[in-house]
Amino acid sequence: MKLGIYQFDPEWGKKKHNLARIEEKLTNEDNVDLWILPELCTTGYQFTSQQELNKLAEKFPAGFTSNHLQNLSSYIKAGIIIGAAEKTEHGIYNSAAIYENGEYKGIYRKLHLYYEENKYFTPGEASPSVFEIKGVKVGVMICFDWIFPETARTLALKGAQLIAHPANLVLPYCPHAMLIRSIENKVFTATANRIGEEDRTGERLQFIGNSQITDVQGKRLGKLSRNEENILIVDINPEKALDKSINQYNDLLGDRRSKFYYNE
Numbered sequence: 481m482k483l484g485i486y487q488f489d490p491e492w493g494k495k496k497h498n499l500a501r502i503e504e505k506l507t508n509e510d511n512v513d514l515w516i517l518p519e520l521c522t523t524g525y526q527f528t529s530q531q532e533l534n535k536l537a538e539k540f541p542a543g544f545t546s547n548h549l550q551n552l553s554s555y556i557k558a559g560i561i562i563g564a565a566e567k568t569e570h571g572i573y574n575s576a577a578i579y580e581n582g583e584y585k586g587i588y589r590k591l592h593l594y595y596e597e598n599k600y601f602t603p604g605e606a607s608p609s610v611f612e613i614k615g616v617k618v619g620v621m622i623c624f625d626w627i628f629p630e631t632a633r634t635l636a637l638k639g640a641q642l643i644a645h646p647a648n649l650v651l652p653y654c655p656h657a658m659l660i661r662s663i664e665n666k667v668f669t670a671t672a673n674r675i676g677e678e679d680r681t682g683e684r685l686q687f688i689g690n691s692q693i694t695d696v697q698g699k700r701l702g703k704l705s706r707n708e709e710n711i712l713i714v715d716i717n718p719e720k721a722l723d724k725s726i727n728q729y730n731d732l733l734g735d736r737r738s739k740f741y742y743n744e
Contacts, residue, residue, distance in 0.1 A: 489676030493526030519563035537567035554582025563646035571602030594624035636665035641721035
């Protein structure tokens with residue numbers, strides 16, 4: 481599978497502009513199987529009121545953004561996983577929408593909200609899902625989900641070979657933690673982070689870039705810089721994530737003794 485990440489600095493509130501930039505970049509690259517884009521990259525991240533968020537959030541798969549992404553994934557004959565604000569009758573979610581070859585595959589709603597996201601978004605209420613894209617089982621988590629090992633482990637137990645990780649990371653050690661998530665679960669990970677800064681509330685957020693793809697041994701297969709808009713494309717062999725053996729006596733998932741683990 482050929483993975484692509486587009487790391488960029490979205491313009492706040494300009495959905496059509498941001499989608500046009502995404503379309504231009506993705507259509508200029510050939511033979512990418514799956515594109516992964518940052519968290520909330522169609523709207524921008526920092527909101528000052530619920531009213532602002534209500535205005536920019538959309539329904540999926542019925543809204544303008546979703547229709548645009550379905551058409552784009554059909555045109556480039558690829559999968560797309562992208563962070564967006566999702567409006568529902570139960571609240572507004574920090575979500576990732578999943579597409580493949582013109583088909584809407586589903587959505588993941590962020591379980592673990594970070595900092596002021598808690599003021600405006602509703603936390604997800606469903607176990608993270610695994611989606612089949614190009615014959616590969618792809619799990620999805622969003623940004624701050626990284627700090628909870630249970631998120632990645634749940635996806636691994638559900639059969640994920642790759643964990644797609646749209647993000648707006650600001651903490652400098654986050655990319656390093658994803659190396660551990662790969663080792664812990666023998667999965668590939670792809671963190672699509674943004675660059676730039678936002679200062680709409682009087683508190684400046686500096687996003688750290690450093691988008692990366694890791695293999696099942698926790699090695700970085702590719703990494704982007706902290707500040708530069710760029711594309712990262714890496715070939716992976718997803719079948720390597722099917723082998724959970726550590727040696728002839730140990731199996732990463734098979735050796736779990738879950739009855740002894742603390743469970744609330």
